[in-house]
Amino acid sequence: MPPAGASAIVMIRIDFNRLRFLVIDDNAHMRRILRTLLHSFGTREVYEAEDGAAGLEAFTHIIPDIVITDWVMPIFDGLELTQMIRQPGANANPYVPIIMLTGYSDKRRVIAARDAGVTEFLAKPISAKALYHRIMNIVVNPRPFIRTSTYFGPDRRRNVNLNYVGVERRKGGKADIIKQQALFDKVKSSA
Amino acid sequence: MASSKTQKPAVARFADHEVITPPHKLGRVVARATADDDPVARAEAALAQLSSQFTDWMNDECEQLDRARERVREAGMGVQPREALFRVAHDIKGQAVTLGFPLVAEVAGGLCRLIEETRDPRRIPLRLIDQHVDAVRAIIREHARPHAHAVADKLMLSLRAVSEEFLRHEGKDAPVPIASPPLAPK
Numbered sequence: 001m002p003p004a005g006a007s008a009i010v011m012i013r014i015d016f017n018r019l020r021f022l023v024i025d026d027n028a029h030m031r032r033i034l035r036t037l038l039h040s041f042g043t044r045e046v047y048e049a050e051d052g053a054a055g056l057e058a059f060t061h062i063i064p065d066i067v068i069t070d071w072v073m074p075i076f077d078g079l080e081l082t083q084m085i086r087q088p089g090a091n092a093n094p095y096v097p098i099i100m101l102t103g104y105s106d107k108r109r110v111i112a113a114r115d116a117g118v119t120e121f122l123a124k125p126i127s128a129k130a131l132y133h134r135i136m137n138i139v140v141n142p143r144p145f146i147r148t149s150t151y152f153g154p155d156r157r158r159n160v161n162l163n164y165v166g167v168e169r170r171k172g173g174k175a176d177i178i179k180q181q182a183l184f185d186k187v188k189s190s191a
Numbered sequence: 192m193a194s195s196k197t198q199k200p201a202v203a204r205f206a207d208h209e210v211i212t213p214p215h216k217l218g219r220v221v222a223r224a225t226a227d228d229d230p231v232a233r234a235e236a237a238l239a240q241l242s243s244q245f246t247d248w249m250n251d252e253c254e255q256l257d258r259a260r261e262r263v264r265e266a267g268m269g270v271q272p273r274e275a276l277f278r279v280a281h282d283i284k285g286q287a288v289t290l291g292f293p294l295v296a297e298v299a300g301g302l303c304r305l306i307e308e309t310r311d312p313r314r315i316p317l318r319l320i321d322q323h324v325d326a327v328r329a330i331i332r333e334h335a336r337p338h339a340h341a342v343a344d345k346l347m348l349s350l351r352a353v354s355e356e357f358l359r360h361e362g363k364d365a366p367v368p369i370a371s372p373p374l375a376p377k
Contacts, residue, residue, distance in 0.1 A: 013224035019217070027282045029248045033289060036241055040234035065217060072281045074274075095200070095213040103285030103300075125288035125296070128234035139220060145200070145211040155210075171206035 014139050016042030022064035023048050024055030024081065025101070026073045030126075034068060034101075037128050041135075052076035056084055063092050066138060071102035071113070078102065079116050086117035086152050094152070095145060097138040101126060117153025119143075238289075245290040249331050252286075255279045256299075260324045268313045276320070277306045283327065292334065294343045298326045298350060305354050309361055319357060326350055 021043055023034045031048050038046050047062050049055040053075040059067060067085070069078040076084075078100055088094050097119040102109070105123035113121050120134040143155040198214035259276040266272045280302040287296035302323040309315050326346050333339040 011224035011226070013222055013228055013230070015220040015222045016230070018220045026278065027286065029252070029290075030282070030286055033238065033241070033286070036237050037234045040237040041230045072278055074278065095211075097217075103281050103303075124285035126286075128231045128238060132231050132234070139217045142213075142215045142217070145213060147209040147211060148207060170208055 012140065014041070014136060017044050019043055019065045020045040020062065021047065022055065022058055022062055022067045023069075024050075024052065024058075024067065024073070024078065025070040026050050027070070030070070030101075033126065034131075037126075037131055040128070041132065052078065052081040055081055059085060059096075060091055064096065066097045066099065066135065068099045068101055071100060071104055071109075079113065082113070082116045082118055088147070088152060099131075099134050099138075101131075114156055115151065115153075117151075119154050242291070246331075246334070249287065249290050249292055249295065252279070252283050253328055253331050256283060256324055256327060260320060263320060264317060268315060273306060273312055277303060280306070280323075292331060294340070294347050295327055295330050297347045298323055298330065301347070301350055301354055305357070308358055311361075314361065315357070319353065322350060322353070 016038070021038055023031055023038075023046060025031050025034070025048075028050075031050075035046050035048070047058055047064065049058040051073045052069075055067075055069060055073075058064075069081055071078040073081075082098050082100070085091065085096060085098065086094050098117070099120045099122055100113045100118040101122045101124065102113075103124045104110075110121050119138060122130055122134050143158070145153060146155050198216075200211045200213040202212075203210045256276075256279045259272070259279045262272045263276055280299045283299035284296050284303055287293065287299060302320065305315055305319065305323070306312055326343075330339070330343045330346070333342070
């Protein structure tokens with residue numbers, strides 16, 4: 001029990017050896033770097049594919065917990081791959097978290113990736129810390145999915161801005177702001 | 192690892208959208224950390240161990256860029272040779288900083304920008320492509336020499352100025368400004 005008045009600081013970690021990753025990148029060196037980082041975090045199961053088509057095939061068979069994909073690849077790219085995965089009913093897990101790891105970093109690209117259904121965007125150069133934080137965010141702060149006539153993917157509103165004064169583009173009343181309790185909050189409240 | 196158990200997502204329906212809360216299967220991997228557990232430091236150490244191979248990797252990438260340039264020389268800037276050249280340059284742009292060659296990333300990024308932002312890439316002078324590829328080769332080759340960084344920096348800035356001029360000439364009234372290059376590691 002923490003002393004009265006003191007808040008408990010709960011340190012959490014990810015049990016990486018229970019996670020299965022699929023890394024899709026046409027560059028063998030980048031796959032090696034990612035494999036090294038993920039193994040160092042504690043992951044045992046890292047599967048690899050070298051283009052979008054092989055990635056989709058591997059996704060179907062391996063059923064990974066998290067997909068990490070490059071954007072620029074031959075055959076079809078990471079954006080197209082994301083759109084193919086985010087097809088409800090077309091595969092085993094259209095909700096799989098997808099990290100887009102790419103040399104692109106301009107806002108236009110980030111928005112395009114978000115609108116394709118990417119869960120997290122990670123601009124190269126890669127660092128252990130940035131990758132770890134993206135994975136941590138996926139695990140402890142899951143977002144609900146939104147389906148509209150033009151979009152299916154993780155909720156693009158990461159935060160609810162109570163001071164927002166613009167037009168409400170989603171129709172359906174108050175209940176459409178649904179906040180999923182983050183695991184981190186659950187762990188804290190059980191401390 | 193992935194579970195084969197089927198759990199249904201919760202769906203809330205609204206006038207023009209649905210909010211779907213899939214079962215949070217990854218919740219099972221959250222655990223309490225111990226004070227001495229630092230996976231990021233572990234990963235950084237592993238990457239540092241790998242770094243003895245980085246110069247060889249950079250040379251491999253450089254060879255691939257050279258081959259893609261040769262293909263453009265032979266076949267012109269048609270879709271396939273152009274995409275192949277772009278992919279290699281983009282890979283180099285993305286990983287050269289990690290491999291310890293930040294100025295190579297800048298030059299490769301400049302080549303990507305030329306290919307992506309020229310309205311008709313077939314109009315890009317082969318000489319300008321050659322200059323980018325040769326600059327990448329030279330920076331990697333001379334990397335270990337004293338003062339190499341200062342020379343590489345000048346080379347990169349000159350290439351950037353020439354490319355900007357070309358893009359302006361090709362119809363871009365206000366070219367997109369390029370962010371300042373990252374600081375090179377000492």
